Amino acid sequence: MRSDVLRWSHYKGGAVNEPFIDLFRSGPVSREEFRFIMENSSENVRRHEHRHYLPIMQCLNAIHYSEIYRYRGIDLTDNDFINGKRVNFISFLNRLSIAPISDSTFQKLIISDNTTANFQAKKQNVIPLANTIRTLANNLHDLPMYSNRENDLGGMHSADKVQYDLDKEISESMKDTSENRRRRLKSTPNNPEKIQTVSTAYRRNxxxxxxxxxxxxxxxxxxxxxxxxxxxxxxxxxxxxxxxxxxxxxxxxxxxxxxxxxxxxxxxxxxxxxx
Ligand SMILES: [Zn+2]
Ligand SMILES: [Zn+2]
Missing domain, CATH: 3.40.1800 (His-Me finger endonuclease fold)
Known part of the structure; x- marks a missing residue:
C-alpha cells in the first residue's frame, strides 16, 4: 500500500479532507487502502459517512481508469441530466465519473425540483460534500490522462491512450501546412512501429x-x-x-x-x- 495511506492515521474525521484528496490525486485507491482508511478514521466517518465514501471512491477511481476520454475537457450542458430523472447523490457521482460538472450546472442542479430532498440547496444535507468531491473530480478530469495508469501497465500501452494520442496528433497535423506535412511524409519511414496494447472489453451476451x-x-x-x-x-x-x-x-x-x-x-x- 502507498505510503500516503500511512498519513491517514492523522485523519480526524469530518468532511472529506486533504489526505483523502491527496490520495486520489496520486492515483486510484485500492480496496485494501480504502479499508485501511476506514479502519483508521474517526468513529463518525466509520458509522455515518462510510456509505458516502464508498461511492465517492468508485467515482474517483472510475475517472482514473476511465476509457471515456471523449468527454474530457468538454463542459456538457447537462440539461438532460438535470431534467431527465430524479438526481440523488449516487447518480450525481455516476455523472461526475464521466465528465466534469461546471459551477453553473451544479448550481442549476441543487435548485432543481428533480433532485432528491437531501440534494437540494435549501436542505443542504450532502451539498458541501458533493461540492468538494466535484472540485476534486473536475481536477482529476483535467489531469494529464493515464499518467498513473500507464505506469501500472508494465510498459504496455492502453489501447484508448494510443487512440487518444493519435487523435491529438491528427488535430496538430491539421493545423499545419500541406507543405510541412508533405516534407515530413518524405522523411518518415512508412512501416509503422508495432506495439502491444491493453484494453478493456465487455463479454457480451x-x-x-x-x-x-x-x-x-x-x-x-x-x-x-x-x-x-x-x-x-x-x-x-x-x-x-x-x-x-x-x-x-x-x-x-x-x-x-x-x-x-x-x-x-x-x-x-x-x-x-x-x-
Ligand atoms: Zn455502438
Ligand atoms: Zn441505418
Whole structure:
C-alpha cells in the first residue's frame, strides 16, 4: 500500500479532507487502502459517512481508469441530466465519473425540483460534500490522462491512450501546412512501429445479439433501410448491434438496450455531431 495511506492515521474525521484528496490525486485507491482508511478514521466517518465514501471512491477511481476520454475537457450542458430523472447523490457521482460538472450546472442542479430532498440547496444535507468531491473530480478530469495508469501497465500501452494520442496528433497535423506535412511524409519511414496494447472489453451476451438481429430482420432500426450487404460467412444481412446506453456508461446488455444498426447509422451515433 502507498505510503500516503500511512498519513491517514492523522485523519480526524469530518468532511472529506486533504489526505483523502491527496490520495486520489496520486492515483486510484485500492480496496485494501480504502479499508485501511476506514479502519483508521474517526468513529463518525466509520458509522455515518462510510456509505458516502464508498461511492465517492468508485467515482474517483472510475475517472482514473476511465476509457471515456471523449468527454474530457468538454463542459456538457447537462440539461438532460438535470431534467431527465430524479438526481440523488449516487447518480450525481455516476455523472461526475464521466465528465466534469461546471459551477453553473451544479448550481442549476441543487435548485432543481428533480433532485432528491437531501440534494437540494435549501436542505443542504450532502451539498458541501458533493461540492468538494466535484472540485476534486473536475481536477482529476483535467489531469494529464493515464499518467498513473500507464505506469501500472508494465510498459504496455492502453489501447484508448494510443487512440487518444493519435487523435491529438491528427488535430496538430491539421493545423499545419500541406507543405510541412508533405516534407515530413518524405522523411518518415512508412512501416509503422508495432506495439502491444491493453484494453478493456465487455463479454457480451450472444443471445442478446441474435435476438436483436432477428428483431431487425435485415432492416436498420434507425434509418429503416435494408442492411447494405450480406455477410461473407453465412449470407445473413450485415447489421451491427449497438447499446443505446453504452456499457461503459452503466448501460445493461439487454435486448431492450440494444439496436441493430447499419454501419452508417452506427458510426453516426458514436461519432456524429448530434447524439
Ligand atoms: Zn441505418
Ligand atoms: Zn455502438
Amino acid at each position: 450472444p443471445d442478446v445479439i441474435v435476438e436483436v438481429l432477428l428483431r431487425a430482420n435485415g432492416i436498420c432500426e434507425r434509418c429503416k433501410k435494408d442492411a447494405p450487404f450480406r455477410r461473407r460467412k453465412d449470407e445473413t444481412p450485415y447489421l451491427e448491434v449497438h447499446h443505446i446506453i453504452r456499457l461503459a456508461d452503466g448501460g445493461v446488455d439487454s435486448v431492450e438496450n440494444a439496436l441493430a444498426l447499419c454501419p452508417n447509422c452506427h458510426r453516426e451515433l458514436h461519432f456524429g455531431s448530434e447524439y
